[in-house]
Amino acid sequence: MTPPMSDLAHPLFRFLASRLAPAGPGARLSILIFHRVLAAPDPLFPSEATVETFDAQMGLLKSVFNVLPLPEAIVRLQAGTLPARAAAITFDDGYADNVELALPILQRHGLHATFFIATSYLNGGRMFNDTVIESIRRCTQPRLDLSDLGLGMHDLGSGAAKALAIGKILPQVKYQPLDAREDLVARIASRAGVSSLPGDLMMTTRQLQALHAAGMEIGGHTHRHPILAKLDDAGARAEIAAGKTWLEDTLGDRVRLFAYPNGKPGADYLPQQAEIVRGLGFDAAVSTQRGVSTRQSDVFQLPRFTPWDVNRTAYALRLLQNLKAA
Ligand SMILES: [Zn+2]
Secondary structure, eight states, rough: OOOOTTTHHHHHHHHHHHHHSSSGGGGOOEEEEEEBBBBOOOBBBSSSOHHHHHHHHHHHHHHHHOOEEEEEEEEEHEEEEEETTEEEEEEEEEEIIIIIIHHHHHHHHHHOEEEEOGGGGGGOOOOHHHHHHHHHHHHHHHHHEEEGSSSSEEOOSSSHHHHHHHHHHHHHHTTTHHHHHHHHHHHHHHHTOOOOOOSBBBOOOHHHHHHHHOOEEEEESSSOOGGGGGGGGHHHHHHHHHEEEEEEEEHHSSEEEEEOOOOBBBBBBBBHHHHHHHHHTHHHHHHHSSSSSTTSSSTSSOOHHHOOOOSHHHHHHHHHHHHHHH
């Protein structure tokens, strides 16, 4: 574990952040993106946030930035009334650990977050990436031959080799059409000789309702998490609308914000899909384009980023560096 950053550093970071992100019309809004918070370090994903690192990151974030609920931050960004050093916290996909592990930490720090939920995987489902990850994790074979599936041959002889294999396989699977993608990951699981995969990675409806009842914002993230850029307009609209309707029916509340699955403009979603999101009655949407939002930003394509450093000084510097991005 890294030594705690000196409290004396906080005023310095606050000073620098205020210079880079002043209050008012020239404000800059940092929107952070998270997916999971783990109970313990995962050898396959050493840089993924754990309870311990997330707790430290939230403490640091709160001491340097003014963290606002994202809906309020967006309204104030447009109105030119944001405070200096404005930031908002978001989570994508709907992992159960968001409720079980992240929520208590957020509450302890008095912080608000927005959770973007892919609705079809709740209640026992599993995202395609997790089928690949958990199959490789459980595979006891030293090598996995997926060449007939067009996915190559992979050494699985160590944790590092498994992490490398996952990193090579996922990008090739991600952009397949939805049904082909499901079929492909089922074949990978079968080829890995894995018969049982976890069915509790995502939230239940009750957990989602508890998150909403705790005052957290729930946003849309489509129903099945497709790469929207690969769909025609009708298909994209149906996926985005299905997720929104399900969430609104389940929560009895309007769903105001949307996050594009995978989220890279041009590759994962297209300008016409931002128009579909607007037309479906969302107030704003976020991408995974790195950067910081200004009053000039397209409110249906607000950038987000993830500072990944475990070391707290490096984490703070990364947040400051992002404020320099246009
Ligand atoms: Zn996602």
